[in-house]
Amino acid sequence: MTGSGGVGEVMGRRGRADGAAPIVDCHAHVFTRDxxxxxxxxxxxxxxxxxxxxLADLDRHGVHFGVLSGLSISGTYNEYTIAAARLSPRLRATAIVTPDTDPYVLRKxxxxxxxxxxxxxxxxxVLPDFADEAxxxxxxxxxxxxxxxHVALEGERMRAVLPALEASGVRLVxxxxxxxxPAKxxxxxxxxAAxxxxxxxxxxxxxxxxFRLAGPDTWREPDITRSEAIAETVAAELLAKAGTERLLWGSDAPFVGYEGRMTYDRALAQLDRWAPDPATRRALSDTALRFYFA
Incomplete structure (x- = not known):
């Protein structure tokens, strides 16, 4: 099967000529149209x-491991994503669950x-009340x-949810x-607050x-230049204030809503602009390895 090699095999591969491809892609999705x-x-x-x-895209670009994010448009139907994570030791996943999910199911x-x-x-x-019993x-x-x-939320609403989530003692991404x-x-x-x-x-x-930073509906617009400019400014601030030990890189492949405008090559080129020093990019990968694969 394409791309299904084990950890040892994959770590010996090189993709980009400079050997500077990320080791971990921390955000992607898999799905079928049905x-x-x-x-x-x-x-x-x-x-x-x-x-x-x-996995073939990872191989093509010299990326070793991937993290699959729960697919929001499928809600709590996690079966396809989990089956993908089970397929290869190169993959991990997050799942979308309801608060009453049985702990035995979570352990499985x-x-x-x-x-x-x-x-x-x-x-x-309406946002959930993360301080309620459930x-x-x-x-x-x-x-x-x-x-x-793993939290996806508009920045202007972040202060409404961070206190309860932090109080729980969980790690947050x-x-x-x-x-x-976008305007601020x-x-x-x-x-x-983040x-x-x-x-x-x-x-x-x-x-x-x-490429999504100009707003949740900009996928309807043909030009993502404004989003990329926002991302470059914000990435510089994050690297300066949070540091590589608290940042993770992800492609968001296959770029749902932005097909034809975004490619994996472009995602890697954006990372190179955000973090032009190869040592910085390697530090981001080391953080991701520790966080998802240790």
């Missing part, structure tokens, strides 16, 4: 992007390569499993540069999908 969708799914891909496709997910739960809160009219129980179970909570408001960038109050959370020691931020 997967079930939630009623408010923001899009419905008309193509398949299978685990074999993703862990055995199958799941390393955290994803709260996809972007575009949600969420406190779930978050405690996440801690007991040594998992993390904030998606997509912590989603600063690094001055966004929620983004500053940086404060990083300083308290249990929060990481993903340098992933900079």
């Amino acid at each position: 997967l079930p969708l939630v009623g408010d799914a923001w899009t419905a891909p008309a193509y398949d992007y299978t685990p074999q496709d993703y 997910m862990r055995d199958d390569g799941v390393v955290g739960v994803r709260f996809q809160l972007v575009r949600r009219a 969420h406190r129980l779930l978050l405690r179970r996440v801690r007991d499993l040594d998992w993390h909570v 904030l998606d997509h540069f912590a989603h600063p408001e 960038g690094v001055a966004c109050e929620g983004f500053r 940086l404060d959370s990083v300083q308290r020691g249990r929060t990481w931020i993903k340098l992933a999908a900079g």
